[in-house]
Each structure stands twice: as C-alpha cells, then as structure tokens.
Amino acid sequence: MFLLMLLFLCRLFPELGASSNEVDFAFDGFLGANLSMDGTATITPEGLLRLTNTTKLLKGHAFYPPKVRFKSPPDGGVLSFSSTFVFGIVSGNRDLSGHGIVLALTPTKDLGGATATQYMGILSTSNNGNSSNHIVGVEVDTIQNPELGDINANHVGIDINSLRSVASNPAGYFSDNDDGQFKNLSLLSGEPMQLWLDYDGEKMQLNVTLAPMGVAKPRIPLLSATIDLSAIIFAEMYVGFSSSSDPFQTSHYILGWSFRVNGQARALNLSKLPPLPKITIGKKSSKSWTPWLSSASAVIFLGAVAVIVLIMRRRIKFSELVEEWELQYGSQRFSFKDLYKATNGFGEEELLGAGGFGKVYRGVLPSSKLEIAVKRVSHDSRQGMKEFIAEIVSIGRLRHRNLVQLLGYCRRKGELLLVYDFMPNGSLDKRLFYQGGEAVLSWNQRFRIIKGVASGLLYLHEEWEQVVVHRDVKASNVLLDGDLNGRLGDFGLARLYDRGSSMKTTHLVGTTGYIAPELAKAGKANTVTDVFAFGVFLLEVACGRRPIEPSAPEEEVVLLDMVLASWTRGAIWDAGDPTLLGEYPAEEMELVLKLGLLCCDPLPAARPSMRRVMQMLERDVPLPEFSSNYLNSNMLALLHNEALHEQWASFPSASISVSLLSGGR
Known part of the structure; x- marks a missing residue:
C-alpha cells in the first residue's frame, strides 16, 4: 500500500x-x-x-x-x-x-x-x-x-x-x-x-x-x-x-x-498556456460625466459649483501642452502632476542648481521611488518643436555607462521639463572648483573621469545608430554617480544627424570658453567642435581651474594661454592643479595637457577624432609630435583677420587665443 x-x-x-x-x-x-x-x-x-x-x-x-x-x-x-x-x-x-x-x-x-x-x-x-x-x-x-x-x-x-x-x-x-x-x-x-x-x-x-x-x-x-x-x-x-x-x-x-x-x-502543453494581452497603441481611455442639477436643492447646486471650481483650478495648476503628434511618445512623456509631486512642488529645498539654462531639481517619482533630476527650461511654441521633441525622444534611447540617461520630458505652455537619472555626487565642476568640505578629487579619479567622458563622446560620434553632436561639453555637464564615475549629461542642445548627411546647424550655441574658432565664426557645430570643447575640458580637469578667469593675471586669464606658455618654456607640468600637490604620474599629466592642446587646435583638421583620443588615453597609440597652430604667426594672422571682432571685446587685454575661446551662448 x-x-x-x-x-x-x-x-x-x-x-x-x-x-x-x-x-x-x-x-x-x-x-x-x-x-x-x-x-x-x-x-x-x-x-x-x-x-x-x-x-x-x-x-x-x-x-x-x-x-x-x-x-x-x-x-x-x-x-x-x-x-x-x-x-x-x-x-x-x-x-x-x-x-x-x-x-x-x-x-x-x-x-x-x-x-x-x-x-x-x-x-x-x-x-x-x-x-x-x-x-x-x-x-x-x-x-x-x-x-x-x-x-x-x-x-x-x-x-x-x-x-x-x-x-x-x-x-x-x-x-x-x-x-x-x-x-x-x-x-x-x-x-x-x-x-x-x-x-x-x-x-x-x-x-x-x-x-x-x-x-x-x-x-x-x-x-x-x-x-x-x-x-x-x-x-x-x-x-x-x-x-x-x-x-x-x-x-x-x-x-x-x-x-x-x-x-x-x-x-509544455501549449493549449493550457494563458494568452498574452493584446497590444494597444495610442489609445487613451476617456470617461464622460454628465452633471445634473436638482432645482429642489440649492445646497447641492452650490456644492457642485464649488467642486467644479476646485477641479478647474487643479486642472489649470497641472495643465500641460499636449499636441496630437506627441501621442506616439507616450512612454517617454511624464505628467506634470507626477513631476510636481516628485519635486515637492519644485521647492527650493530640492533645487540642485540654477543658471542661464533654467533650474534643476531633485525628485523622487511617487510610483517607482526612482530618484530623478528635473531640468526646467523655457521655450516658445516656435516651428521646429515637433522635430526637437523627436530628437529628445531619440536621445532617450542612448545607452552608455558614461552618459546620463535622459528618461523623458514634459511640456507646458512656455516651459519644457527634461527628466534625467539623478547623480548623487553632483557635477564635476563643483568638485573641482568648490570643494566645500569635499575631498579633492585625486588624479586617479580625474583620469578615470576623463576616459569615461571620452568613451561617452566616442559612442555619440561613432558607435550609435546616428551621429550625436553634444554641443555643450564642459565640466558642469559632467555628473558623478555613486562611484564617482563621470557621466556626460545635459542633452538639451544636442543634435542628431544621419551618418553621411550634412550637418546644417547654423545657430551658435555653447558656453563661453568652450566654443571652437570656426563655430564662433560660422555657427556650424559638428563632431570636431565637440572635440575642441573636450580639449578645453581636459585642461580644466588637469589644471583645476575654469577656461577663463577674468580676475587672474593678464597672462593667465585664458587657461589655454597659460598651458601653452608652460609648454613653450618646457615645463608643462607647472600648469597642473596645485591642490594635487604633485601626487600624480608625470607622464599621465603630460599626456592629458598635451592632448588637450591638440584637441583645441585652431585648425579643425588638426584635431583628432574621439576614437583616436581614446586610443591615446589608453596608450594604444602614442601622442603624435606636434606644434600647436596657436604658435604659428601666419596662422594667427589668418585667424585674426577671419574671426569675429565682437567676440574679442570681452577680454581686450588677453592674447589671440582669448578671441578664439570667448564665444557666447
């Protein structure tokens, strides 16, 4: 039995x-x-x-x-x-x-x-x-x-x-x-x-x-x-x-x-398996309600009016601008109500930073408890918004460990909200320039951040399905995750191009100190102008100072001038960040400073691609012997004649490279 x-x-x-x-x-x-x-x-x-x-x-x-x-x-x-x-x-x-x-x-x-x-x-x-x-x-x-x-x-x-x-x-x-x-x-x-x-x-x-x-x-x-x-x-x-x-x-x-x-x-017994839900795309459920009033009760009428007023005020408070063409991007669009709740009503206690671009707030999404950063920027309803949002959605598909993930957006009248992954250690520039009790970033940490940002740019320029020109590479747009890895963020100015197509951007954007000479002149951004900005980024990370310091001695106002001067007298290490106290491999510091000069060359054709930059940072290929075109008097005269004179006015006492670096937003 x-x-x-x-x-x-x-x-x-x-x-x-x-x-x-x-x-x-x-x-x-x-x-x-x-x-x-x-x-x-x-x-x-x-x-x-x-x-x-x-x-x-x-x-x-x-x-x-x-x-x-x-x-x-x-x-x-x-x-x-x-x-x-x-x-x-x-x-x-x-x-x-x-x-x-x-x-x-x-x-x-x-x-x-x-x-x-x-x-x-x-x-x-x-x-x-x-x-x-x-x-x-x-x-x-x-x-x-x-x-x-x-x-x-x-x-x-x-x-x-x-x-x-x-x-x-x-x-x-x-x-x-x-x-x-x-x-x-x-x-x-x-x-x-x-x-x-x-x-x-x-x-x-x-x-x-x-x-x-x-x-x-x-x-x-x-x-x-x-x-x-x-x-x-x-x-x-x-x-x-x-x-x-x-x-x-x-x-x-x-x-x-x-x-x-x-x-x-x-x-498996396939006949017993439960069916999959059917796909529904672009459908929205709608509920209709029909108000009715009873003439027998004025109290009910007044109560209904009060409720309607409250509902209308709430709808106005959380109203968004949604056009029919945006419905296809539903999965990338956040509701303003969720972002409002996530940021405690965009309270000052959640403010991470502010500038000419707008304000950035920390938030926690109520449904998933995911930490996010919300950037609020103003916009008008100009033509091209459809194409701009399409690019925002496409950029949201970028996947790289050294890029800050753009999660989506929300649009209201006169305002655009971009939603990013939250980076707990903030922006690199704050760690470089305002320690505020934070430990100085070591050279090993800086070098890892440099290689990370270079890897992210290589992905944007050559490895994704389209060419992505960032157009605003700088230390303040490099954010640090929990392990102090550098992640390039802020894709609000980025543009996408099909491979082999002409890059037709003619509107000058960027940040003073990072704008390539040809960009200041023609306003045409491309991967080579990104390389120029990356070169300035290399110098500021290695030297621990901003590209332009108006309060510095005249010969040191422009960071590029200062590094060039150190290089010409055979002591390029003198330009290194003094807070590092010399605690770095001299050959790595020399590599970063010289590579920064090479990437900042005034001739676009002389600048390396980001793939070659990565190869040099990884020591797979040696840094080439070069002489900066900033030291070529004939080249400087040509650039002086062709550059925009109004770009020089801000720093009349500085050298020629000031005029080449001082383009405005």
Whole structure:
C-alpha cells in the first residue's frame, strides 16, 4: 500500500520522485505556482508570470524556490540540464521597448544590488564581467547597447558572468520545412515565442533554440557554444528569470516553463498556456460625466459649483501642452502632476542648481521611488518643436555607462521639463572648483573621469545608430554617480544627424570658453567642435581651474594661454592643479595637457577624432609630435583677420587665443 501511494505521489508531483540530481518541474501557466518573486514580478489572474509592468526603471525576479543541484559527487562534473519556456514582450510602441528577459543560473536569489535598464536586474555597472559573479544566463534583448557589445536591438545571447554575451545571434530560427532557411523573428511583435536551452555536460555544449509558439523545436539551434561550466557554477544554484523596465512602457511575460536536470525538459502543453494581452497603441481611455442639477436643492447646486471650481483650478495648476503628434511618445512623456509631486512642488529645498539654462531639481517619482533630476527650461511654441521633441525622444534611447540617461520630458505652455537619472555626487565642476568640505578629487579619479567622458563622446560620434553632436561639453555637464564615475549629461542642445548627411546647424550655441574658432565664426557645430570643447575640458580637469578667469593675471586669464606658455618654456607640468600637490604620474599629466592642446587646435583638421583620443588615453597609440597652430604667426594672422571682432571685446587685454575661446551662448 505504501509503495502504491509513493508511486501515485511521484506521478502527481514528478519532482518528488527525482533524486536531488534530477530536478524536474513544469508549469503550464503559473496559477498556484510556488515561485520566489520580488520587485515587479507577479502572477496575473490569468496565470501569466509578469516580470515587469509599465512602471519605469524597475526590475523583477522569479526563481524556482529550492536550489538545484548541478554537479554530481565525487568529481564535481556539471550535469546535463534542459529547459524550455514560452515568453512574450508587450510594448506600447512597436519600435521602442524596454529591455528583455534573462533565464539565469545564480548562486543567490537576492539580486537587490543589481541595476535595471541594460543590466536587466541581474548585474550592475560595478560587477558586470566579474568572475566572482558565477552567473550563467540566456538573454532575449530588444535594445542595442554598444558598451555591452550587442549586435542589434533584436537578439538572443549567452551570458557568462556578464551582459556582454559570449555568443549571440539575431532573433530567429532555422526552419525545418524550408531546407534550414533562417527566418527572422521580432521579439517586439507581441506574439508568444518558445525558447529551448540544452546543456550537454559531457560535451560541454550549450545550445539555444528559438521559434514561434506552436512551431516544433527546430533541429538546428540558433546558438551553439562549447562552454565548460565547472568553474562558473556551484554545485547548487538557483534557476529563474530576471527582467527590468525602461523609460519605454513594456511588460515582459512568461507563459509556461519547464526545467530538468539529467534529462530532457518536459514539453509544455501549449493549449493550457494563458494568452498574452493584446497590444494597444495610442489609445487613451476617456470617461464622460454628465452633471445634473436638482432645482429642489440649492445646497447641492452650490456644492457642485464649488467642486467644479476646485477641479478647474487643479486642472489649470497641472495643465500641460499636449499636441496630437506627441501621442506616439507616450512612454517617454511624464505628467506634470507626477513631476510636481516628485519635486515637492519644485521647492527650493530640492533645487540642485540654477543658471542661464533654467533650474534643476531633485525628485523622487511617487510610483517607482526612482530618484530623478528635473531640468526646467523655457521655450516658445516656435516651428521646429515637433522635430526637437523627436530628437529628445531619440536621445532617450542612448545607452552608455558614461552618459546620463535622459528618461523623458514634459511640456507646458512656455516651459519644457527634461527628466534625467539623478547623480548623487553632483557635477564635476563643483568638485573641482568648490570643494566645500569635499575631498579633492585625486588624479586617479580625474583620469578615470576623463576616459569615461571620452568613451561617452566616442559612442555619440561613432558607435550609435546616428551621429550625436553634444554641443555643450564642459565640466558642469559632467555628473558623478555613486562611484564617482563621470557621466556626460545635459542633452538639451544636442543634435542628431544621419551618418553621411550634412550637418546644417547654423545657430551658435555653447558656453563661453568652450566654443571652437570656426563655430564662433560660422555657427556650424559638428563632431570636431565637440572635440575642441573636450580639449578645453581636459585642461580644466588637469589644471583645476575654469577656461577663463577674468580676475587672474593678464597672462593667465585664458587657461589655454597659460598651458601653452608652460609648454613653450618646457615645463608643462607647472600648469597642473596645485591642490594635487604633485601626487600624480608625470607622464599621465603630460599626456592629458598635451592632448588637450591638440584637441583645441585652431585648425579643425588638426584635431583628432574621439576614437583616436581614446586610443591615446589608453596608450594604444602614442601622442603624435606636434606644434600647436596657436604658435604659428601666419596662422594667427589668418585667424585674426577671419574671426569675429565682437567676440574679442570681452577680454581686450588677453592674447589671440582669448578671441578664439570667448564665444557666447
């Protein structure tokens, strides 16, 4: 009788009948499933495992609760294992999406220190790529991140301790019915798809296969890699899913999941899987109400009037300017009401900074508790606002660890609000020029910040899908995250261009001290004018002073003049920041100062590209021997004749380079 009961329980709950080495479970939908979940992960009433919702910039995890044994004693070899799951990614925009899903083997279920966005809630900027992570994952990703080596914005990858995949391929499958022809799949289609993961412990072969739900598992896998997992995973690991939301409103779903050690994962019963929600784009719910009054009660009438007045006042207070063409950017648009609440009514206690551009406030979004920075700038309803907002939304798609994430915007009459990630250590210029009790940035910290900003500019100029000209590179626009990494921010003046197209900007913008000579003359910004501003940035970080100091001695008013003078007398190190007390490698200080002069050359053709700048900072190529054109009398005469004389008036006692650096906003 006991044996019959045991056999019955084993058939009802197969995982009870397996040894610890043979975990075997299957979920055809997740109603009643015992999963360990955190963050935004939840099980819907229909039985879907929903990892993320449309709340921005959060993460969700769902794990099989007990640890799974992946190694067999005594030799500790990795056992074969297999898994399959059906997933769906539902976005409010067919072209824009949050990040994807990772099926992962992890040593812990506690991933609280992981980052959302491109790290998909599984890793972070501080530990991505560390061998101590002991993480194996398969990702389906819908955003291309060049810093992580993503091949496109619609791919599947195998991840080992890093979100930089060891193997990846565009999403699709090799059809058995069409002689192995490859068929593309769009992960953003809103249609369910099935993924199979198979690891052969003896051959150390990891295969990943993808197909639309209902299509039999293709014979040819999408990805196949030989990977020895023995040094990567522990004897016992957790297995589960991780995902994260993004500024773009996206939900990530798992419809069904099976997993087995020492055998083939059980096939899912596709007919029992809950359906995905249908995609609805650009629809807004509306509620109508019809006021009615009773002539029998003046009290009700007066009360209704009072309520209407209060509602109208509240609507006016939180009113926004929304035009029909903006509806397509719904996922990037914040409500003024949310930003008002987040910043405590834009209270003075939340003010981070102010200037000619407007004011910046710290805030905490009421729904997600995400810390943000909100920049309020004035604007008019001039022609071109549609194109400007389109560029703001496109810039929101930029992904790089050395760029401040632009999360979205809000528009009111006469006002534009730009929403960014909050950087806890503020702007670099405050750490350079107003320590206020803060420790002086060491040379190692400064050099890391310099290389970070250079990497971010290289991404903007050459590695993203379009060319992005920042147009306002300077220390005050470099923000410091919690680890004092430099992140280039403030994309309010940035412009996007298709590769190979002409850059037609003719309106002079920028900041005094950072404007290239040809920009002051013609007003045409391009990547080379960004390089000039970056050169000035190099000098101010190394020297610890602003590009122009009107109160300094005449020969030191312009930072570029001061560094040139030190260089010509063979003592370029004299220009270094005295607060560093000489505690820096002399060759690195010399490299940064000379590279700054090279980037600031008055001839645009003489300036290096940001790729070459990165190569020189990384010591992959040597700094070339050069003689600054500022020391060429014939060149100075030519520049003197062609430059705008009104630009020189501010500093009549300074040298020629003052006129070349003193362009206004």
